[in-house]
Amino acid sequence: xxxxxxxxxxxxxxxxxxxxxxxxxxxxxxxxxxxxxxxxxxxxxxxxxxxxxxxxxxxxxxxxxxxxxxxxxxxxxxxxxxxxxxxxxxxxxxxxxxxxxxxxxxxxxxxxxxxxxxxxxxxxxxxxxxxxxxxxxxxxxxxxxxxxxxxxxxxxxxxxxxxxxxxxxxxxxxxxxxxxxxxxxxxxxxxxxxxxxxxxxxxxxxxxxxxxxxxxxxxxxxxxxxxxxxxxxxxxxxxxxxxxxxxxxxxxxxxxxxxxxxxxxxxxxxxxxxxxxxxxxxxxxxxxxxxxxxxxxxxxxxxxxxxxxxxxxxxxxxxxxxxxxxxxxxxxxxxxxxxxxxxxxxxxxxxxxxxxxxxxxxxxxxxxxxxxxxxxxxxxxxxxxxxxxxxxxxxxxxxxxxxxxxxxxxxxxxxxxxxxxxxxxxxxxxxxxxxxxxxxxxxxx
Ligand SMILES: Cc1cc2nc3c(=O)[nH]c(=O)nc-3n(C[C@H](O)[C@H](O)[C@H](O)COP(=O)(O)OP(=O)(O)OC[C@H]3O[C@@H](n4cnc5c(N)ncnc54)[C@H](O)[C@@H]3O)c2cc1C
Numbered sequence: 001x002x003x004x005x006x007x008x009x010x011x012x013x014x015x016x017x018x019x020x021x022x023x024x025x026x027x028x029x030x031x032x033x034x035x036x037x038x039x040x041x042x043x044x045x046x047x048x049x050x051x052x053x054x055x056x057x058x059x060x061x062x063x064x065x066x067x068x069x070x071x072x073x074x075x076x077x078x079x080x081x082x083x084x085x086x087x088x089x090x091x092x093x094x095x096x097x098x099x100x101x102x103x104x105x106x107x108x109x110x111x112x113x114x115x116x117x118x119x120x121x122x123x124x125x126x127x128x129x130x131x132x133x134x135x136x137x138x139x140x141x142x143x144x145x146x147x148x149x150x151x152x153x154x155x156x157x158x159x160x161x162x163x164x165x166x167x168x169x170x171x172x173x174x175x176x177x178x179x180x181x182x183x184x185x186x187x188x189x190x191x192x193x194x195x196x197x198x199x200x201x202x203x204x205x206x207x208x209x210x211x212x213x214x215x216x217x218x219x220x221x222x223x224x225x226x227x228x229x230x231x232x233x234x235x236x237x238x239x240x241x242x243x244x245x246x247x248x249x250x251x252x253x254x255x256x257x258x259x260x261x262x263x264x265x266x267x268x269x270x271x272x273x274x275x276x277x278x279x280x281x282x283x284x285x286x287x288x289x290x291x292x293x294x295x296x297x298x299x300x301x302x303x304x305x306x307x308x309x310x311x312x313x314x315x316x317x318x319x320x321x322x323x324x325x326x327x328x329x330x331x332x333x334x335x336x337x338x339x340x341x342x343x344x345x346x347x348x349x350x351x352x353x354x355x356x357x358x359x360x361x362x363x364x365x366x367x368x369x370x371x372x373x374x375x376x377x378x379x380x381x382x383x384x385x386x387x388x389x390x391x392x393x394x395x396x397x398x399x400x401x402x403x404x405x406x407x408x409x410x411x412x413x414x415x416x417x418x419x420x421x422x423x424x425x426x427x428x429x430x431x432x433x434x435x436x437x438x439x440x441x442x443x444x445x
Contacts, residue, residue, distance in 0.1 A: 008222040010036040010191065012438065013211055014230060015198045015239065017041075018082020019424045020411035021230030022181035023431025024438075029190040031439050036222055037182065037190050038211070040197035040235075041079035044169075045179060051169035053299050056086065059169075061234075068335065068345040072259065073307070073382040076234060080194060081179030083232070083384070086167050088277045088294070089152040089175040090422040091119045094429060102416050103398045106429030113428050114149075117176055121147035121279070126154055126162075128275025130267075131293040134323055135280035137369035138291075143361070145282040148292065151176040151424065152276070162276040164297040178424075196220065200243040201227055201407060208407040211239075226438055230411040230431075233386030234337050237413060240390065240402075241339045247403035251390050252337035256418035257345050257383035258328045259355070262295055263362035264379065265371025266315070271322040273298060278326070283421065288330035289358045290420050291365075295324030296379075307380045315375070323371055325362040328385075329355050330420035337389050345383065385423055387412035399437050400430065410434045 010033075014025045017039040029035045041059060049055040057063040061076035068074065077086045091114070099105045113119070121127070127147060135145040154160040157172040166175065186192050198213040202221070210223035229236045237252030273295055281292040296304055298319055306313035315322075331351050335344030347355070363376055390396060390413035400408045410431050412423055419426065 010034040010224045012226045013224040014228045016231035017182050019178040019427040022178040023428045026181045026185040027435030029188045035190045037192045038196040042194050043080040051171035056168045068343045075384045081177040084177040089150045090278045091149045091425045092421040094426040109429040109432035127279035130272045131279045138365045145280045148281045163274040207405040226406045228408045233412040237337045237389040254333040256388035258385040259331045262324045262379045265366035266318045266375035267370045290328040292326045294326035327358045330418045387415040389413045391416045
């Protein structure tokens with residue numbers, strides 16, 4: 001217990017080890033702060049099941065069977081590294097509106113990260129033949145698809161082996177994850193406590209003083225004058241709601257999700273299932289959606305499609321001959337994460353026609369790529385970017401501070417609108433900027 005006592009007093013507490021928390025923790029510990037990083041999940045990377053179907057069941061919320069009230073499936077990984085342990089490794093710069101409309105300028109931090117992690121598209125020969133064929137079909141129709149920049153370096157893998165299964169967790173080591181920032185933070189002296197679920201923050205006279213929660217089922221408290229919540233778009237509003245301060249009344253009211261579907265079609269030749277996911281993309285900023293090359297891993301394909309109907313699950317034998325185009329919609333803020341555990345994400349009257357229009361574009365692309373029209377169908381709705389639940393401008397200021405002094409939020413929760421593009425580079429940029437801000441604040445103090 002003495003050791004615990006030492007660990008649980010620090011300068012800064014960071015809650016959650018996804019890209020938001022891992023970045024803030026690494027930057028602050030390197031700047032000489034005593035940092036305690038609390039993560040409710042475990043580090044599953046050394047386990048033999050990491051990157052398998054069994055693993056994905058074990059380290060996602062409710063074994064990946066988390067649904068909104070409306071039936072939208074949410075994939076919510078909970079382990080060291082957060083959702084980057086299962087992400088597709090895509091990188092996109094922050095949307096220009098983040099700086100122009102909300103005063104959040106992270107350009108320098110994003111450029112630094114691109115350089116640091118050597119983010120770039122995969123070489124042409126590794127983008128996948130069928131995926132490249134989809135991009136060329138789209139280009140022939142006048143849609144200007146581009147190679148997708150990646151947090152992925154094939155040279156790191158002994159044998160580069162990336163396919164749709166990459167989303168279960170990377171086994172060939174080509175893909176970066178935020179767990180690497182956690183490793184670097186720990187190497188620099190950060191105290192990492194896994195299995196530590198934070199329930200609420202402690203506040204005295206309008207200033208944060210720490211957090212309380214359960215560590216491997218037992219109650220614990222930790223104290224610091226600065227607390228950064230990075231528990232993700234679902235976890236962070238829940239902590240704020242349980243903290244019972246009038247400052248957090250609107251936490252979790254409204255959310256965005258970048259609502260996602262895949263449109264599948266069958267061809268005579270090989271499909272994209274054994275190729276790296278999302279190697280090409282195209283954005284339609286006017287309508288507010290993004291398209292990319294993506295399909296579900298082999299065993300998930302029938303499970304997910306059975307939610308739509310058995311006839312769709314029964315297309316499973318055609319998995320190897322399937323082309324997939326993913327749609328990510330810039331969905332309106334709607335529904336929310338509620339204190340009684342409910343999550344709601346209804347599509348609005350503004351969302352539905354745009355999703356329909358995007359599906360028509362995908363259909364045209366797939367037919368141009370050689371898919372038989374009668375085989376084309378759209379998967380059920382899902383969400384992998386729960387965000388916008390503690391928004392900049394509404395619940396946190398442009399420095400990501402809440403109304404409570406010393407209490408910050410740094411994760412996808414703070415997005416003021418749906419990004420409708422890969423989130424992680426933006427979150428890392430926010431994390432680096434926040435770490436600088438916290439250092440500046442403590443110098444002033
Ligand atoms: C299958 C999939 C593919 C994706 N592909 C891409 C992609 O290619 N590119 C991209 O940019 N984005 C992608 N994303 C999205 C991206 O991974 C997430 O948006 C991003 O990781 C969110 O970061 P975060 O820091 O907000 O939270 P998270 O990554 O969700 O991390 C939050 C962490 O907090 C922990 N936590 C939660 N509650 C508590 C608590 N009470 N106490 C302590 N710890 C807690 C969780 O266990 C988790 O580890 C993908 C997501 C998924 C699921």
